[in-house]
Amino acid sequence: MTVAAASVASLAELRALLRGLPGPDAAALARWQAREPQLTKPPGSLGLLEEISRHLSAWQGRHPPRLDAVRACVFAGNHGVAALGVSAYPAEVTAQMVANFQGGGAAINQLCHANGITLSVDALDLDRPTADFTRGAAMDEGACVAAVARGMAAVPPGTDLLAVGEMGIGNTTAAAAICHALFGGAASDWTGRGTGVDDAQMRVKIEVVEKGVAANASDDPLEVLRRLGGREIAAMAGAILAARLARAPVILDGYVCAAAAAVLHRAAPGALDHCLAGHVSAEAAHRNLLERLGKRPLLDLGMRLGEASGAAVAVALARAALACHTGMATFAQAGVSDKD
Secondary structure, three states, X not given: OOHHHHXXXXXXXXXXXXXXXXXXXXXXXXXXXXXXXXXXXXXXOOOHHHHHHHHHHHHHOOOOOOOOOEEEEEEEOOOHHHXXXXXXXXXXXXXXXXHHHHHOOOHHHHHHHHHOOEEEEEEOOOOOOOXXXXXXXXXXXXXXXXXXXXXXXXXXXXXXXXXXXXXXXXXXXXXXXXHHHHHOOOHHHHOOOOOOOOHHHHHHHHHHHHHHHHHOOXXXXXXXXXXXXXXXXXXXXXXXXXXXXXXXXXXXXOHHHHHHHHHHHHHOOOOOOOEEEEEOOOOHHHHXXXXXXXXXXXXXXXXXXXXXXXXXXXXXXXXXHHHHHHXXXXXXXXXXXXXX
C-alpha cells in the first residue's frame, strides 16, 4: 500500500490530500514545447495527438514521456439499489464478470492485450452490497474511506499512464444519483438506459435516483460519494487521486468513471487536470457530464460497456501520439525546409 493510501483514515484526511495536489511539471513542458515545432509537419497538424503527447510529458514530469508501464485498474462493487429493479441484469452478474476478467475472456482483456496494458481487477466486498440509498446512506464513512484507500493502493509506483474503469450491476443508477446531487437539474437528465433497461425499468430507475438524492442531500462532494456511491466508484476516485499524487496521467473511461471523477472535481477545482477523457459513451448523460468537467473526449465510438474498455482503446491514441512526438525527424535532421 502506498504511503498516501495508508494515511487516509477519514474523509477529513481525504480533504486534506485534495488541498495539496501537485501541478504539471513546467520544465518537462518547456522541453516538449521546444521540440514540437521542430518536427517535420505544419504546426498543429496532428491535432489531438499533439495535445496528448504534451499532456503525457507535463504530467509524467519528463521529456520525452514514456509508456512502458501502462495499467488499467478495474474495480467491481455491488449496489443495494440493484434489488429495486434498476438493471436489466441480476446482481450476481458482477461476480460472474469479475471471474470472466480473471479468466481473460472479457473485452477489456482483449483490449489490454492489443494495446500493451497491464490489467488489474479489484473486487470490493461483492458479498456485501452497499445499502439501498433510497432509505439512507449507501456507505458509512469507514466503508467509503476504505474503498477510496483500496483504489489508491491499486496504483503502483512507476505507472506511466493509468486507465480507470468499473464493473457493478446498478452502478449507472449510483452514477446518475451522484451527478444529480452534484450538478442539479432533473433526475431524468442524468439517468440513462445503462445495461439496456426497458421503459418500465427506466421509470423505476429515475424514481430511485430522485428518492436517493432527496434522502441524501449534501453540499459536500465527498459526502455525496459516501451517501450515493458504491465501493467501486469510491475506489475509482481513490485511484484517480493516487495517480495525481504520483504524477501519473489518467485516461477516464465512461459515465460511471466520470461520475467518480466528478466528485474530485467538485471537491477540489483542478483535481482532474491530469486526466483525459478516453471517450464519450452512448449513455446519454455522459456527454453532458464531460462538458461539466471541461473534458473533450478523445473518441466517440458509441460504446457503453464500462470495464475501462473505452479508456483502453484510447491508450492506442496515446501510443500514436508518443511515437510521433519522439520518433519523427526534425526539419534539420531530415533536411526539409521549414516555413519562412
